[in-house]
Amino acid sequence: MTIIRIRSLLATAVACVLAFTVTLAQAADPLPSWNEGKAKQSITAFVQRVTTRGSKDFVPPAERIAVFDNDGTLWAEQPMYFQLAFALDRIKALASQHPEWREKEPFASLLKEDLKGALAGGEKALAEIVMATHAGMTTEEFEKSVSDWLATAKHPKTGRPYNQMTYQPMVELLRYLRANGFKTYIVSGGGVEFMRAWVEQAYGIPPEQVVGSTIRTKFEMRDGSPVITRLPEIDFIDDKEGKPVGINKFIGRRPIFAFGNSDGDLQMLQWTAADGGARFIGIVHHTDAEREWVYDRDSHIGRLDKALDEGRARGWTIVSIKSDWRTVYPAKQQ
Amino acid sequence: MTIIRIRSLLATAVACVLAFTVTLAQAADPLPSWNEGKAKQSITAFVQRVTTRGSKDFVPPAERIAVFDNDGTLWAEQPMYFQLAFALDRIKALASQHPEWREKEPFASLLKEDLKGALAGGEKALAEIVMATHAGMTTEEFEKSVSDWLATAKHPKTGRPYNQMTYQPMVELLRYLRANGFKTYIVSGGGVEFMRAWVEQAYGIPPEQVVGSTIRTKFEMRDGSPVITRLPEIDFIDDKEGKPVGINKFIGRRPIFAFGNSDGDLQMLQWTAADGGARFIGIVHHTDAEREWVYDRDSHIGRLDKALDEGRARGWTIVSIKSDWRTVYPAKQQ
Numbered sequence: 094m095t096i097i098r099i100r101s102l103l104a105t106a107v108a109c110v111l112a113f114t115v116t117l118a119q120a121a122d123p124l125p126s127w128n129e130g131k132a133k134q135s136i137t138a139f140v141q142r143v144t145t146r147g148s149k150d151f152v153p154p155a156e157r158i159a160v161f162d163n164d165g166t167l168w169a170e171q172p173m174y175f176q177l178a179f180a181l182d183r184i185k186a187l188a189s190q191h192p193e194w195r196e197k198e199p200f201a202s203l204l205k206e207d208l209k210g211a212l213a214g215g216e217k218a219l220a221e222i223v224m225a226t227h228a229g230m231t232t233e234e235f236e237k238s239v240s241d242w243l244a245t246a247k248h249p250k251t252g253r254p255y256n257q258m259t260y261q262p263m264v265e266l267l268r269y270l271r272a273n274g275f276k277t278y279i280v281s282g283g284g285v286e287f288m289r290a291w292v293e294q295a296y297g298i299p300p301e302q303v304v305g306s307t308i309r310t311k312f313e314m315r316d317g318s319p320v321i322t323r324l325p326e327i328d329f330i331d332d333k334e335g336k337p338v339g340i341n342k343f344i345g346r347r348p349i350f351a352f353g354n355s356d357g358d359l360q361m362l363q364w365t366a367a368d369g370g371a372r373f374i375g376i377v378h379h380t381d382a383e384r385e386w387v388y389d390r391d392s393h394i395g396r397l398d399k400a401l402d403e404g405r406a407r408g409w410t411i412v413s414i415k416s417d418w419r420t421v422y423p424a425k426q427q
Numbered sequence: 428m429t430i431i432r433i434r435s436l437l438a439t440a441v442a443c444v445l446a447f448t449v450t451l452a453q454a455a456d457p458l459p460s461w462n463e464g465k466a467k468q469s470i471t472a473f474v475q476r477v478t479t480r481g482s483k484d485f486v487p488p489a490e491r492i493a494v495f496d497n498d499g500t501l502w503a504e505q506p507m508y509f510q511l512a513f514a515l516d517r518i519k520a521l522a523s524q525h526p527e528w529r530e531k532e533p534f535a536s537l538l539k540e541d542l543k544g545a546l547a548g549g550e551k552a553l554a555e556i557v558m559a560t561h562a563g564m565t566t567e568e569f570e571k572s573v574s575d576w577l578a579t580a581k582h583p584k585t586g587r588p589y590n591q592m593t594y595q596p597m598v599e600l601l602r603y604l605r606a607n608g609f610k611t612y613i614v615s616g617g618g619v620e621f622m623r624a625w626v627e628q629a630y631g632i633p634p635e636q637v638v639g640s641t642i643r644t645k646f647e648m649r650d651g652s653p654v655i656t657r658l659p660e661i662d663f664i665d666d667k668e669g670k671p672v673g674i675n676k677f678i679g680r681r682p683i684f685a686f687g688n689s690d691g692d693l694q695m696l697q698w699t700a701a702d703g704g705a706r707f708i709g710i711v712h713h714t715d716a717e718r719e720w721v722y723d724r725d726s727h728i729g730r731l732d733k734a735l736d737e738g739r740a741r742g743w744t745i746v747s748i749k750s751d752w753r754t755v756y757p758a759k760q761q
Contacts, residue, residue, distance in 0.1 A: 232675055301678045334646040346635065
């Protein structure tokens, strides 16, 4: 037995001690930011059912796939999707390189802080904003632009950096599921590479477990080095019917646990629920005017209407932010 | 401390005992089907470098991404890609439902066992064969058709089921990498869903770690239940420049270990090699006429020409099947 193999044994021993420590820590409440009640209970009861060996609902760890919408489910989405806030700030930052924008919509309105005017052009205007800010650079340059933005931008209502507007109860839920052998995925309408820049730190979800909308990219040699550049062309929209399609394409297994907050998540929830066996379906309901926002059926962002009806009819777990969450955001970091 | 929490502690203890057992087992040669020599040594030396804590080349486990081409790298690909053999057998199986095929190319030639005539129509003919056999059913129906085929079809030269024509040395390599904290991925020009039906059993690679070519799919309700149906339309070709694009899209991290066997893998190997730091790049060279096949620069399948030159010039590990592999296929199963 070589020194390296002894080291390997020691590493295993250390890992085991750590595993015991984590297990003991979980003997405390794993979901401290959740109030006691039906929602919390339905989560822990489900996890117990599918992880108890010998139970008829036992699911082997490899099949414990959990999927989460991001905007409005894992972090806030008001007064506008945060990725749109990123795009608008990028337009301002890039304006000096684009003098033509001063005369050209939707950029001209945006640069005059007239968001309504800019978005009056509908989907076409939105697409132009996205392409001007999300394409035409390498993947590495884009990642840097997202990280730089997160380091400086502040949310208009809370004054927090956007990546500190994650929901603490959901971060605990992700951690709790992983401690119970689940593989946690994001399945979001947001851009994959926008999310990959920060979700590992925020949620403990690695880049390869992020499913989202994509634009086309291209491999090319630049000065003898390979780069991947982002093209101004949509590849895949991971929303509504796109969510189960994205799950099938990127994960290739049906989840047993799914969480969303809007009608855009309905098909993902239906797809998860339909396979028989023990399934957990959760919906975050935005009910807290003081600590967050109140919106559902009539909202233009995160509209929750059909999914709310179907969730109630089918006994899915509807989480009320106001009554089910003890805290909303994580403790402020400096 | 509840009974459940004590159970959780016991489960951790059992996991630790298992981890020790695995570690001890690895103290034996982890690559018994590899002959001693430069290729084997370059693999084990690399793994040691990147997994030794404190070494300047140490790579944290989360970043130990290893990617493998499939056809000709993890399993054989002669006398034709096995997925094409599947498609041809499907045409025969479906012929009774398609009387019109008796008059219509490329099907008419195929049904007369005239492969050359059928493929005379070039890419268009091939696309028609693929679409007729890979689309127009749900994802679950397609998976079943692949499993059923594997259970009965035999390779014309070896008489083995196709999924017993995997390369035993590569299966050991995958296992060895995973035991050292690597996450192993397939990145293949083959169809994602064709591979997902069998690769977990053959290689220990789960569905979510398979990157490949895709066709478009659609989510829809059928008799009140959601299904995903496969459409006769190409979505993404994961070959050549498509391989780094696929890696970026599905994995979102650059690999540190890549293995291929043909010019179709060259861009993936370049992308992996280019990021600086410790990188392993391997190429399987088909040099064994007796146990496998001999082909490289002039082959129409798995052509290895530019990548062989670049690999030699850059000191990549070129594995000769004839001299580096003690065994080629796994022991026959019944």
